[in-house]
Amino acid sequence: MKRFLFVCATLTLCLTPLARAQDAATQERLDKLSGRIDDLIAGQDSLTKQMSELRRELESVREVASKPPGNWASPEDLKRVARAVEDVDRKRIADSELVQKQLEKIRQALDRPIPQPKKLTSAPARDNPAPEKPARPEQGVEHVIKQGETLSAIVQGCREQKIKVTQKQILDANPGLKADLMIPGKKIFIPAQPQP
Numbered sequence: 224m225k226r227f228l229f230v231c232a233t234l235t236l237c238l239t240p241l242a243r244a245q246d247a248a249t250q251e252r253l254d255k256l257s258g259r260i261d262d263l264i265a266g267q268d269s270l271t272k273q274m275s276e277l278r279r280e281l282e283s284v285r286e287v288a289s290k291p292p293g294n295w296a297s298p299e300d301l302k303r304v305a306r307a308v309e310d311v312d313r314k315r316i317a318d319s320e321l322v323q324k325q326l327e328k329i330r331q332a333l334d335r336p337i338p339q340p341k342k343l344t345s346a347p348a349r350d351n352p353a354p355e356k357p358a359r360p361e362q363g364v365e366h367v368i369k370q371g372e373t374l375s376a377i378v379q380g381c382r383e384q385k386i387k388v389t390q391k392q393i394l395d396a397n398p399g400l401k402a403d404l405m406i407p408g409k410k411i412f413i414p415a416q417p418q419p
Contacts, residue, residue, distance in 0.1 A: 363414040374402040
């Protein structure tokens with residue numbers, strides 16, 4: 224039995240360093256595994272952050288892609304335009320009502336009978352009555368003055384066509400016409416009395 228105890232004690236003493244060596248190796252392995260786990264957790268956290276950033280970017284790309292291309296109005300711009308259109312429409316309706324009222328007033332004014340004009344007494348005769356226009360003879364022709372044409376040339380041309388007329392008759396039939404100022408292109412009336 225002594226031997227047995229001695230062998231057990233020897234084994235215990237021999238196995239203790241061996242167990243300690245295994246504990247140290249195990250501890251080292253555990254530390255390495257713990258470090259790797261920490262690295263994996265840190266890597267997973269960074270991947271999670273990158274994934275959330277990519278999700279945000281993807282959402283913004285989808286949002287931009289869902290909008291039609293070009294410079295389109297924002298909802299605020301559309302609301303502002305809608306308010307402006309409503310204001311214009313209100314003003315148009317108010318103007319229409321005002322026009323209707325004015326037209327009604329005009330209609331009422333037209334429906335009223337027109338008052339008879341007051342009879343005017345004849346005005347006293349003036350000292351210088353306005354000269355009356357001489358009555359234009361019923362027979363005659365119109366003539367367009369040509370470039371360089373004179374009143375005497377017009378009278379001569381009329382006589383060649385068997386129309387009896389004088390310069391005085393032409394001047395009397397055309398008030399404002401002057402023998403020394405014949406304007407080309409102007410129409411004048413020539414009283415005509417056919418010659419036998």
